[in-house]
Each structure stands twice: as C-alpha cells, then as structure tokens.
Amino acid sequence: MKVFKFGGASVKDAAGVRNLARVVKEQGPKSAVIVSAMGKTTNALEELVWAWLADDKPSIQAKNAQIRAYHEGIMADLTGDFAPVHQTIALLESMTQQPATGSRDEVYDQIVSLGEVLSTQVVAAHLQSAGVPTQWLDARQLIRTDVTFREGRVDWTETKKRVCEAIDKQQVSIIQGFIGQSTDGRTTTLGREGSDYSAAIVAYCLNADSVTIWKDVPGVLNADPKWFDDTVLLQRITYQDAIELAYYGATVIHPKTIKPLQNKNIPLYVRSFIDSDAPGTMIGDTGQHLTTPSFIFKINQLMISLHPTDFSFIAEDNLSRIFGRFAQAGVKINLMQNTAISFTVVVDNDPTRVTPLLDMLRQDFRVSYNDGLELVTIRYYDQSTIDRVLVGKRLLLEQKSRYTVQLVVRGV
Numbered sequence: 001m002k003v004f005k006f007g008g009a010s011v012k013d014a015a016g017v018r019n020l021a022r023v024v025k026e027q028g029p030k031s032a033v034i035v036s037a038m039g040k041t042t043n044a045l046e047e048l049v050w051a052w053l054a055d056d057k058p059s060i061q062a063k064n065a066q067i068r069a070y071h072e073g074i075m076a077d078l079t080g081d082f083a084p085v086h087q088t089i090a091l092l093e094s095m096t097q098q099p100a101t102g103s104r105d106e107v108y109d110q111i112v113s114l115g116e117v118l119s120t121q122v123v124a125a126h127l128q129s130a131g132v133p134t135q136w137l138d139a140r141q142l143i144r145t146d147v148t149f150r151e152g153r154v155d156w157t158e159t160k161k162r163v164c165e166a167i168d169k170q171q172v173s174i175i176q177g178f179i180g181q182s183t184d185g186r187t188t189t190l191g192r193e194g195s196d197y198s199a200a201i202v203a204y205c206l207n208a209d210s211v212t213i214w215k216d217v218p219g220v221l222n223a224d225p226k227w228f229d230d231t232v233l234l235q236r237i238t239y240q241d242a243i244e245l246a247y248y249g250a251t252v253i254h255p256k257t258i259k260p261l262q263n264k265n266i267p268l269y270v271r272s273f274i275d276s277d278a279p280g281t282m283i284g285d286t287g288q289h290l291t292t293p294s295f296i297f298k299i300n301q302l303m304i305s306l307h308p309t310d311f312s313f314i315a316e317d318n319l320s321r322i323f324g325r326f327a328q329a330g331v332k333i334n335l336m337q338n339t340a341i342s343f344t345v346v347v348d349n350d351p352t353r354v355t356p357l358l359d360m361l362r363q364d365f366r367v368s369y370n371d372g373l374e375l376v377t378i379r380y381y382d383q384s385t386i387d388r389v390l391v392g393k394r395l396l397l398e399q400k401s402r403y404t405v406q407l408v409v410r411g412v
C-alpha cells in the first residue's frame with residue numbers, strides 16, 4: 001500500500017485535480033491519497049472565522065461568496081457528481097449565519113476543517129467520473145485526537161484501529177489531510193500545514209510501503225527557492241537530517257511527519273507534481289548525513305528578552321513559569337538563550353498569540369523586545385556560509401551547536 005499526499009498548491013485549479021488523477025492512475029490502485037484544502041482556501045476560511053467571531057456580517061457574506069465562487073469555478077472545468085460539495089458549501093454558509101459558540105480555537109477548527117472536506121469531495125467525484133474506483137473517507141471518523149483544538153494530539157491506538165478497518169485496499173481512498181476528531185466527537189485540526197503529518201499517520205497505521213508528497217518543487221532543496229537562487233536538490237536524506245531541517249523551519253515538510261515514518265522505516269519521497277517522472281528526494285535510512293550546507297530562513301521574527309524584577313536568577317523556577325506561559329499562549333520558541341539574569345527567545349511574530357503572551361509575562365518580568373528580525377539556520381555550516389548570510393545584515397544573536405548555527409539578524 002502506498003500513501004500519497006497532495007498539498008493545496010497541487011490542487012489549486014482544475015488542471016491540478018486532473019494532474020492528481022493522472023498521477024494516481026499511473027501509480028496503480030492500492031493507494032491512500034491525502035489531500036489538503038485547495039489553493040489558499042485555509043487562509044480564506046481563517047478570515048471567515050475572524051469575521052464570524054467579530055459578528056461582521058458583510059465580511060462573512062463576502063468570504064462565503066469567495067469560497068463558493070472559487071470551488072464552483074474549479075468544478076465547472078471538471079466532470080463528476082459534485083452534490084456533496086454543494087452540501088458542504090451550504091453547511092458552511094448556514095453555520096456562519098448562526099452565532100458562533102465554543103472557544104475561539106474550537107470555532108476555528110469547526111470551520112477551517114471544511115476546506116479539506118471540500119477539496120476531497122471535488123477530487124473523489126472527479127476520480128470516480130474518470131473511472132478510478134474511489135472511496136471517500138472522512139478523516140474525522142479515522143484520526144482520533146485529544147481536545148487540543150488547532151493542535152490535536154493523536155490517539156495512535158484508536159486511530160490505527162479505525163484506519164485499518166476503513167481502508168478498502170482495492171480502491172483509491174481519498175482522505176482529508178489536517179483534520180481529525182476528539183473522542184467526544186468535536187472536530188480538531190493538527191496544526192497549520194498538517195496534511196503531511198496526516199499522510200504519515202495513515203502510513204504508520206497501514207504499515208505502508210512508502211509515502212510520497214507531491215510538491216511544486218523538485219524535492220527537498222538545500223534552501224527555499226523563494227529566497228535563494230542557487231539551490232541544490234538533496235537526493236537522499238536521513239530521517240534525522242529531515243527532522244532537523246523541518247524542525248528549524250524548512251516548510252517543505254511538516255516537522256511532525258518524519259518520526260512516525262522513521263519508527264516503521266517507511267521511506268518518504270518528496271517529488272514534483274509538475275514533473276512527476278523526476279525521482280525527487282528520498283528520506284529514509286540512508287546511513288549518510290548531508291554534505292551540502294542547508295539554509296532555513298524565517299522572517300517576521302520577534303526577539304523577546306525577560307528580566308526578573310525581584311533580583312532572582314533565571315533558574316529552574318523562573319524557567320518553568322516562563323515555559324508554562326509560552327505553552328498556555330500556544331507560542332512556539334524558535335531559539336532561546338539565557339544568562340544569569342535574562343532569558344531571550346525568538347518567536348514568530350503572530351500578534352494574536354504574542355500580544356496575550358507579553359501581557360502575561362509582564363506580570364512577573366521586565367519585558368523588552370525587538371521586532372522585524374530574521375532567523376537564519378544553517379545545518380552543516382562553515383565560516384564561509386555564515387559570512388555569506390551576514391552580507392548586508394546586522395547580527396544580533398548567534399547560537400552554534402556541532403552541526404547547526406542559528407543567526408538572528410536585522411537587514412541594514
């Protein structure tokens with residue numbers, strides 16, 4: 001059994017859906033196909049959630065109209081029985097006409113999850129009409145999580161049982177990425193860009209032969225081609241290197257994807273949906289770490305420094321309080337460093353999460369911060385790669401381990 005994952009970029013239009021059907025037909029019937037929301041639908045649904053929570057009726061109507069028009073435009077150029085898609089659009093519109101109930105994050109998951117429901121309904125209908133025996137499966141009935149909305153934690157035992165029972169190996173199974181359901185029946189999501197992780201979960205449960213994620217790039221490169229011109233394709237990567245690259249922010253793979261595959265020694269291929277004959281990258285037990293330096297850029301970074309106000313040191317008690325606050329606010333730490341009397345962290349500057357965090361931290365610490373920064377991580381660095389990155393930048397903080405250096409810089 002093979003598992004495939006198609007991201008939003010690969011199904012952003014009718015040509016993308018036809019391309020998916022071609023690739024799936026080429027690869028043979030025994031596959032589970034994980035699909036993300038089409039194009040930028042998740043972002044549009046997020047905006048719908050903010051409008052709904054603010055009870056901004058004109059904005060709710062505009063967002064619903066945009067989502068409807070986008071999906072209808074794609075379906076108009078495809079064949080298939082799209083009745084389920086129309087039902088989901090109608091559900092979305094009727095839900096957002098009622099007042100929002102539940103916590104902000106629960107409301108988010110109820111709505112944002114529908115992007116993947118829509119995309120898989122479109123894809124399944126098109127595959128059926130193209131003569132591919134297809135079963136549409138509802139990931140909310142397969143992936144069991146706890147009730148951590150927007151970052152659901154998987155119940156592996158229950159998920160494995162459900163996935164194995166549901167998959168019909170004689171058909172192509174179409175499954176939503178990114179979404180699941182808590183034991184008490186409420187929809188959860190697995191974190192933004194979490195569809196790669198969904199593919200790994202399904203592969204783990206099925207003891208799959210391989211996972212292939214189809215991307216708009218030739219494979220994993222030694223830097224994001226959006227930022228770098230001279231990138232190099234990394235043909236083979238160890239699980240360990242892939243985990244490190246993803247953890248530091250190489251957005252080509254979701255960081256949680258690798259571990260379940262490594263545990264079962266399932267190879268992960270990253271290949272181009274544009275050039276589907278090209279081999280791409282193989283991530284697995286290759287036995288040899290990378291020899292090319294890899295670069296990871298994160299922009300819009302905020303460096304926060306905390307200083308105790310009561311003359312105490314930054315020791316275990318203060319650290320545990322600080323980490324508790326970050327966990328409570330759902331803010332992930334990209335880099336941290338401490339001295340006796342200060343603790344510095346670098347985080348993504350997402351005001352919806354960071355503003356409440358700063359308010360909480362100010363109760364116990366003097367807080368200072370710098371915004372508009374970049375965080376550059378180089379894996380397998382040498383001095384010349386560091387020098388290259390620092391051209392035209394001011395270095396604010398540097399942290400080195402044996403294989404990895406992280407540089408916090410400001411453009412000058």
Ligand SMILES: Nc1ncnc2c1ncn2[C@@H]1O[C@H](COP(=O)(O)OP(=O)(O)O)[C@@H](O)[C@H]1O
Nearest residue numbers: 007008009217219220221223224226250251252
């Ligand atoms: N090291 C890297 N190698 C290749 N692509 C990368 C790398 N780092 C970041 N990317 C970016 O990842 C993008 C593909 O991932 P993503 O947009 O999440 O795809 P999808 O939505 O289809 O899952 C590429 O367009 C590229 O800009």
Ligand SMILES: N[C@@H](CC(=O)OP(=O)(O)O)C(=O)O
Nearest residue numbers: 007008036042192193194195
């Ligand atoms: N649609 C979700 C999940 C996802 O993984 O999408 P993509 O595969 O397009 O990155 C998101 O945008 O966060």
